[in-house]
Amino acid sequence: MHNTVAAATIPEAFVRLVAMDRSVPRMDAAESRAWLALVSTAELLPAALDAQLQADSQLTHFEFIALTVLKDAEHNTLRMKELAAATNATLPRLSKVATRLESRGLVERQARSDDGRAIDVRLTTAGRRALVLATPGHIETVRRLVIDHLAPEQLDALADALEPLVQRLDPQARWGPKRISGRR
Amino acid sequence: MHNTVAAATIPEAFVRLVAMDRSVPRMDAAESRAWLALVSTAELLPAALDAQLQADSQLTHFEFIALTVLKDAEHNTLRMKELAAATNATLPRLSKVATRLESRGLVERQARSDDGRAIDVRLTTAGRRALVLATPGHIETVRRLVIDHLAPEQLDALADALEPLVQRLDPQARWGPKRISGRR
DNA sequence: AGTAGCAAGTTGCCGTGGCAACTACTTCTC
DNA sequence: GAGAAGTAGTTGCCACGGCAACTTGCTACT
Numbered sequence: 419m420h421n422t423v424a425a426a427t428i429p430e431a432f433v434r435l436v437a438m439d440r441s442v443p444r445m446d447a448a449e450s451r452a453w454l455a456l457v458s459t460a461e462l463l464p465a466a467l468d469a470q471l472q473a474d475s476q477l478t479h480f481e482f483i484a485l486t487v488l489k490d491a492e493h494n495t496l497r498m499k500e501l502a503a504a505t506n507a508t509l510p511r512l513s514k515v516a517t518r519l520e521s522r523g524l525v526e527r528q529a530r531s532d533d534g535r536a537i538d539v540r541l542t543t544a545g546r547r548a549l550v551l552a553t554p555g556h557i558e559t560v561r562r563l564v565i566d567h568l569a570p571e572q573l574d575a576l577a578d579a580l581e582p583l584v585q586r587l588d589p590q591a592r593w594g595p596k597r598i599s600g601r602r
Numbered sequence: 603m604h605n606t607v608a609a610a611t612i613p614e615a616f617v618r619l620v621a622m623d624r625s626v627p628r629m630d631a632a633e634s635r636a637w638l639a640l641v642s643t644a645e646l647l648p649a650a651l652d653a654q655l656q657a658d659s660q661l662t663h664f665e666f667i668a669l670t671v672l673k674d675a676e677h678n679t680l681r682m683k684e685l686a687a688a689t690n691a692t693l694p695r696l697s698k699v700a701t702r703l704e705s706r707g708l709v710e711r712q713a714r715s716d717d718g719r720a721i722d723v724r725l726t727t728a729g730r731r732a733l734v735l736a737t738p739g740h741i742e743t744v745r746r747l748v749i750d751h752l753a754p755e756q757l758d759a760l761a762d763a764l765e766p767l768v769q770r771l772d773p774q775a776r777w778g779p780k781r782i783s784g785r786r
Numbered sequence: 787a788g789t790a791g792c793a794a795g796t797t798g799c800c801g802t803g804g805c806a807a808c809t810a811c812t813t814c815t816c
Numbered sequence: 817g818a819g820a821a822g823t824a825g826t827t828g829c830c831a832c833g834g835c836a837a838c839t840t841g842c843t844a845c846t
Binding site for chain 1: 823825826
C-alpha cells in the first residue's frame, strides 16, 4: 500500500551495495552520530545562550559579543566595518544592533574625521558597566553547559575538529583570533 | 587616559590570583579556544545548511528535517505534536511550516478520527520526490563541510563530547535518537 | 450529566536577520 | 579635475521563530 512496503522488500545485499556507491552520498553510523550531535548543538546552543543573557542582562548573545569586542578594542572604539567583521555580522545587521545599543546608552556612534563615510562605535561607561555585570553569569552558563563537562583532552579535540570547520564556513575569517592577514 | 592603561599596570601576579578565583568565573586559553570554535560553529553552520538547501532545493534546513522525519515515520505520517517533538520545534512554529509545505503540496494535513484535536501530517508523493531530489546534495554538503575532514576517531570524539551537551540543552530529549514515546 | 480544567493546533503580534536599494563620500582614471 | 566606480553605512521590505491568546475538543471530578 505504501512505498515503505516496497523499501522493506529490497534485499539487504542490495542495500549494502548502494551504501558503498559514493555517487549516492550516504553516511555510516559513526558519521551520522557525529553529524546529529553537531547539528543538534548548532541548533540548540544559540537559543540557550540568548535565553540566559536575555533573562539576566537584557542582551542578545550577539550584542554581548559586540560589546565584548568593543571592550577589548583600542579606546573601546571600532569602525562599524571593523566591528561587523570582528563579530561576523553583515553591516546592515550591525547597523540595526548599534541603533538599539545606542538608544540604550551602551554605545555611542560618531562620524570619523579622516573618512566621511566611516562611523566609529565606542563602548560607553554604561556599556562597560552592563558588560561587567553580564559577563560572570554568561561565563558561568558557558561553564555549566559546556566547558566544565569536558576533559582537557576533549577541549583540545573539540577545538582541533571545529577550527578547520569554522575556516571552511567562514571564508572571510571574520571570526576567530584576529590573524586575518596571516591565515591560510 | 583610558582604562586599558590601568589594566596594563595591574601586576601579573595579581592577574594570576584573580584567574584562580572561581567566584569570578574565567576561562583559560584552552577553554577559550574550544568555546570560540564551538560557538562559531553554532553560529555559522545553520546558515550554511540553510543556504545550500535553499539554493538547491528551495527548502530550509528545518523543512528538510521535518520531511525526513516524516519519510521515516510509519505511513509517512505523524501527528503535529509528534512531528514537533521529533524536530525540536514548538507547535506554533511547526504549524506555520506545515502550512507552507502544504501550500507547496509536499505534505497533507488531515484531522484524526480518534482525537478531534489532533492533526495528522503526511508526506505526499511530491514531498517524497522533493526530498529524494534534495538529499544527495545535502549529504554531499555535509560531507564537504564537515564529515570528510574528520578522522574516524575525531568523529567519535566529537559525538562523545557533544551528545551530553545536547542532553543538557534539550531536557525534553526532543532531539537525538528517536526514543520519542510513540515511535520505535 | 455538567462543568472545570487540560491538550492540540492555529493565528496574530513582535523582534530579529537577510538582502536590495539608497545616500553620501572617496578613490580611480583619463 | 570631472565623471565613473567603489566603499561605508542606513533604511525598507520580507521571511522566519517565539510567545501569548484563542478555539476546539477531550478528560476528570463531583
